[in-house]
Amino acid sequence: MLRIAVPNKGMLSETANEMLVEAGYRGRRNDRELVALDPDNGVEFFYIRPRDIATYVGEGVLDIGITGRDMLLDSESKAQEIRALDFGDSTFRFAGPPGAFKEVSDLNGKRVATSYTGLLSQYFSEHGVDAELVKLDGAVESSIQLGVADAVADVVSTGNTLRQAGLEIFGPAILESTAILISTPEKVGAAKTLIQRLEGVLVARRYSIMDYDIPTDQLERAMEITPGFQSPTVSPLHDENWVAVRSLVPQSDLNGTMDRLSAIGARAILVTALQAARM
Numbered sequence: 001m002l003r004i005a006v007p008n009k010g011m012l013s014e015t016a017n018e019m020l021v022e023a024g025y026r027g028r029r030n031d032r033e034l035v036a037l038d039p040d041n042g043v044e045f046f047y048i049r050p051r052d053i054a055t056y057v058g059e060g061v062l063d064i065g066i067t068g069r070d071m072l073l074d075s076e077s078k079a080q081e082i083r084a085l086d087f088g089d090s091t092f093r094f095a096g097p098p099g100a101f102k103e104v105s106d107l108n109g110k111r112v113a114t115s116y117t118g119l120l121s122q123y124f125s126e127h128g129v130d131a132e133l134v135k136l137d138g139a140v141e142s143s144i145q146l147g148v149a150d151a152v153a154d155v156v157s158t159g160n161t162l163r164q165a166g167l168e169i170f171g172p173a174i175l176e177s178t179a180i181l182i183s184t185p186e187k188v189g190a191a192k193t194l195i196q197r198l199e200g201v202l203v204a205r206r207y208s209i210m211d212y213d214i215p216t217d218q219l220e221r222a223m224e225i226t227p228g229f230q231s232p233t234v235s236p237l238h239d240e241n242w243v244a245v246r247s248l249v250p251q252s253d254l255n256g257t258m259d260r261l262s263a264i265g266a267r268a269i270l271v272t273a274l275q276a277a278r279m
């Protein structure tokens, strides 16, 4: 039985659960559920704080888990990133009162509040900065106003929290984070089906099917516009001067793709949503 760690709350929990349901697993039935058996799929889900997931997976107690890259790097876990999951994107940044700091070296001798002391102490030692870390559980942005820190290092997504606290980002991004699958080399093999299913969900979320007819003499140009994953399907039409093409195309630029196909003479361009995929 594969044992899977899923965030029980926070920014990643809802989408992580949705992806698992799309991948054919039993979803979490209510937000108090801590353990759930899914015997049809031979898996057991453990709903755990996102910060603790790397610990359980790194110890080998749980086989695979979903957490944030920043949380994995903050931990001392032996778990490794298997792949990014296309949600929960954020950057990890320094911020301070407007104009107070310009670069990371300005933090020498200052107090920096963060919930990610592991990540920060590693960053400071790599960059030769000697700053005092103030460990807080959350709402780190308030620490400067409350007088316990001179600067903060925290997760930034829209930047609204920082703006509301009257703080300004400085220095380069410490890290680009995203939701990731983590496991250990000993356990990852057993999780092959789960990984393949989630990869299918990512493809279904990112791509659509595009069908169109194209004059045969424009086929090569059309292949450059819709190269697909490996090789698009090209089928003969009754009119031998035309062929029908079916290809996977990124959802991010469906209309641009249709414009480019149309400009080289494609007709009857149809787009269909993908419900599931296994590549």
Ligand SMILES: Nc1ncnc2c1ncn2[C@@H]1O[C@H](COP(=O)(O)OP(=O)(O)OP(=O)(O)O)[C@@H](O)[C@H]1O
Binding pocket: 009, 010, 011, 012, 049, 050, 051, 067, 068, 069, 070, 071, 088, 089, 090, 138, 155, 156, 157, 158, 177, 178
């Ligand atoms: N506003 C956000 N937008 C995108 N991702 C975020 C945001 N806040 C946190 N994350 C990411 O979500 C993951 C889990 O963080 P989250 O804030 O949910 O956990 P937490 O701080 O331990 O929990 P809580 O905030 O409920 O105490 C981290 O990898 C983090 O980078």
Ligand SMILES: O=P(O)(O)OC[C@H]1O[C@H](OP(=O)(O)OP(=O)(O)O)[C@H](O)[C@@H]1O
Binding pocket: 011, 137, 138, 139, 140, 141, 154, 155, 156, 157, 158, 159, 160, 161, 162
């Ligand atoms: O840039 P924004 O879109 O405003 O998002 C960033 C905020 O989101 C997270 O807070 P969360 O709600 O998880 O609270 P926490 O600080 O208690 O973890 C993070 O710690 C920032 O405070």
Ligand SMILES: [Mg+2]
Binding pocket: 010, 138
């Ligand atoms: Mg948080």
